[in-house]
Amino acid sequence: MIEPERGAGLTAMHEGTYAVEVDKLSKRYGEVEAVKEVSFTVEHGEVFAFLGPNGAGKTTTIRMLCTLTQPTGGRALIDGYDVSARPREVRQRIGLVFQEQTLDQQLTAEENLRFHAVLYGVAKAEVNARIDRALRMVQLSERRSDLVSTFSGGMARRLEIARGMLHTPAVLFLDEPTIGLDPQTRALMWEDVLRLRKEEGVTIFLTTHYMEEAEYADRIAIIDQGRIVALDTSEALKRTIGADTVELATGDDDLAAKNLAEAGFNVKRGDDEVVAFVENGEAQVASIIAAAGTPIRTVKVHRPTLEDVFLHYTGRQIREGQGGGPIPPHFMHFARRR
Amino acid sequence: MSATKTNVTQAQPQHHLAATSDLRTIGMVWRRELIRFTRTRTRILTSFVQPILFLFVLGYGMASLVGTTGGFDFKKFVFPGIVAMTVVTTAIFSAISIVWDREFGFLREMLVAPVSRGALVIGKTLGGASVATVQGTIMLALAPLIGVHLTPLLVLEVIGLEMLMASALTAFGVFVASRIQRMEGFQVVMQLVLFPMIFLSGALFPLNGIPGWLAVITRINPLTYAVDPLRHVVFAAQDMPTAAAARFATGVTIFSYTVPMFLEIVIVLAFLVVFLGLAIVGFAKKD
Numbered sequence: 001m002i003e004p005e006r007g008a009g010l011t012a013m014h015e016g017t018y019a020v021e022v023d024k025l026s027k028r029y030g031e032v033e034a035v036k037e038v039s040f041t042v043e044h045g046e047v048f049a050f051l052g053p054n055g056a057g058k059t060t061t062i063r064m065l066c067t068l069t070q071p072t073g074g075r076a077l078i079d080g081y082d083v084s085a086r087p088r089e090v091r092q093r094i095g096l097v098f099q100e101q102t103l104d105q106q107l108t109a110e111e112n113l114r115f116h117a118v119l120y121g122v123a124k125a126e127v128n129a130r131i132d133r134a135l136r137m138v139q140l141s142e143r144r145s146d147l148v149s150t151f152s153g154g155m156a157r158r159l160e161i162a163r164g165m166l167h168t169p170a171v172l173f174l175d176e177p178t179i180g181l182d183p184q185t186r187a188l189m190w191e192d193v194l195r196l197r198k199e200e201g202v203t204i205f206l207t208t209h210y211m212e213e214a215e216y217a218d219r220i221a222i223i224d225q226g227r228i229v230a231l232d233t234s235e236a237l238k239r240t241i242g243a244d245t246v247e248l249a250t251g252d253d254d255l256a257a258k259n260l261a262e263a264g265f266n267v268k269r270g271d272d273e274v275v276a277f278v279e280n281g282e283a284q285v286a287s288i289i290a291a292a293g294t295p296i297r298t299v300k301v302h303r304p305t306l307e308d309v310f311l312h313y314t315g316r317q318i319r320e321g322q323g324g325g326p327i328p329p330h331f332m333h334f335a336r337r338r
Numbered sequence: 339m340s341a342t343k344t345n346v347t348q349a350q351p352q353h354h355l356a357a358t359s360d361l362r363t364i365g366m367v368w369r370r371e372l373i374r375f376t377r378t379r380t381r382i383l384t385s386f387v388q389p390i391l392f393l394f395v396l397g398y399g400m401a402s403l404v405g406t407t408g409g410f411d412f413k414k415f416v417f418p419g420i421v422a423m424t425v426v427t428t429a430i431f432s433a434i435s436i437v438w439d440r441e442f443g444f445l446r447e448m449l450v451a452p453v454s455r456g457a458l459v460i461g462k463t464l465g466g467a468s469v470a471t472v473q474g475t476i477m478l479a480l481a482p483l484i485g486v487h488l489t490p491l492l493v494l495e496v497i498g499l500e501m502l503m504a505s506a507l508t509a510f511g512v513f514v515a516s517r518i519q520r521m522e523g524f525q526v527v528m529q530l531v532l533f534p535m536i537f538l539s540g541a542l543f544p545l546n547g548i549p550g551w552l553a554v555i556t557r558i559n560p561l562t563y564a565v566d567p568l569r570h571v572v573f574a575a576q577d578m579p580t581a582a583a584a585r586f587a588t589g590v591t592i593f594s595y596t597v598p599m600f601l602e603i604v605i606v607l608a609f610l611v612v613f614l615g616l617a618i619v620g621f622a623k624k625d
Binding site: 066067068088089091092096098100101102103104105106107111114115116118119120121163 | 359362363365366370373374377378439442443444446447448450451452453
């Protein structure tokens with residue numbers, strides 16, 4: 001059993017630094033500005049989510065923070081180290097779980113971890129204990145000697161998380177960690193992640209376009225078209241748009257949106273509905289219907305969701321497969337699953 | 339932010355023991371190659387099929403066309419070339435598995451780690467070279483069947499030359515792999531580079547008495563200088579009639595200058611160093 005080195009010693013050294021500190025970070029590809037002067041900080045031990053549609057600049061940002069992509073403007077510090085000037089120190093302090101699987105299918109779970117331990121300079125005397133502990137944390141101890149090619153998608157993902165934690169990083173980056181996983185596996189993975197945060201004090205930085213997943217985060221940055229449009233806790237974000245959300249399906253959404261806006265409502269046009277953000281939904285339904293000026297098919301009154309928050313800030317909805325950004329070729333996913 | 343990090347206990351091993359950590363990395367990447375090699379038995383078997391086929395086709399089929407052999411079986415002439423061919427193809431195949439790693443994502447795990455690209459490339463090259471040397475050496479088991487006489491010294495010499503040849507070719511393959519994004523690209527490389535290199539290296543036919551333009555190409559081909567020493571040491575251990583020794587003379591001649599064996603080895607070493615360097619540069623780029 002090893003005592004995690006973070007704890008007393010590391011806490012002291014963290015003093016005065018953020019886990020992640022980003023100042024006007026930008027990335028330009030030719031004419032396209034993928035990330036535009038993004039600034040934020042993440043505290044040690046925080047779970048921080050980047051929420052946005054595909055192509056919003058989430059992956060580009062994470063790649064810059066992980067030293068994989070050179071920023072074209074601004075700067076970013078990981079645990080006090082500049083990603084451009086001190087990439088090796090940064091890499092030493094981060095764990096990475098990519099969107100795509102990055103395990104060697106022809107090696108066993110244990111061999112994959114051992115390989116990683118050497119790459120990250122884990123002291124020889126500690127390697128075995130760390131592998132035991134990492135496998136136990138993601139409940140894969142029984143499968144340690146099995147080839148990764150026999151693992152399900154969810155198991156492979158959990159093994160990747162264990163691997164990302166093997167060298168006790170300060171920040172664990174998860175890029176769309178549950179893409180392609182079923183809800184049950186997703187929940188299981190999050191149990192693992194939150195346990196890691198509790199026991200190891202690791203900072204979690206994740207990107208996602210799933211609302212439910214962002215809810216796990218202490219704070220959420222909503223990113224759209226390369227910019228952070230809102231950043232706060234889930235509760236605070238929802239509070240900013242009002243106490244209730246009234247969703248209308250109408251015969252003419254454009255007309256309804258226009259009329260409601262003229263009547264002074266904070267209203268946004270969704271894909272198949274008109275959404276009004278109000279203080280007291282039940283009491284105002286009648287006046288909203290009256291103001292819409294077009295036949296109403298259905299009315300839903302509910303507490304605001306992150307989906308509503310996103311719509312409020314961007315005027316668009318996040319739906320899977322939307323966003324118009326570059327989506328990785330699908331055959332890659334098939335190939336990987338074999 | 340002015341946080342200085344000199345007191346970070348976690349970081350210190352990397353600075354003090356960078357060389358040790360590089361050596362560990364090289365060892366680990368090398369071990370992975372061997373583990374993967376022993377797990378893909380079909381690959382081991384199929385990689386023998388082609389050379390044995392060539393040995394039969396050329397050794398039996400071509401022997402009658404070659405004409406005067408001075409009482410020396412053409413199979414014995416081809417044999418060292420077939421060993422070289424086995425080494426070269428295995429080396430390239432091992433190196434090119436990087437493209438596979440790229441498609442299956444594992445390359446990322448390696449490239450994002452806080453280790454030098456040099457350590458990764460050297461580990462991969464040594465791994466591929468070891469696998470290729472093992473394959474080539476297993477081919478020696480065929481020697482008694484076709485009457486090639488083996489001595490312990492010869493086996494050692496062959497292994498040494500195989501290692502050199504395998505390292506050079508793996509480094510070359512790793513460099514090519516650093517430039518290739520997809521597996522389809524690999525097919526192109528095989529057709530346009532690997533096969534011509536093997537066929538024009540003197541592995542499969544004698545380099546003396548060929549048309550001038552072909553002679554020029556074979557002298558430019560670096561593989562020529564890897565194949566010739568191998569054949570030289572094998573022939574030196576055989577009991578060859580004078581006529582055969584003249585017909586199948588070893589040594590590469592350029593304008594009647596015969597390149598000595600040590601120079602041939604230097605040429606192959608230079609090839610190795612150049613492509614090792616290019617491969618490291620190839621993987622050091624980021625967008």
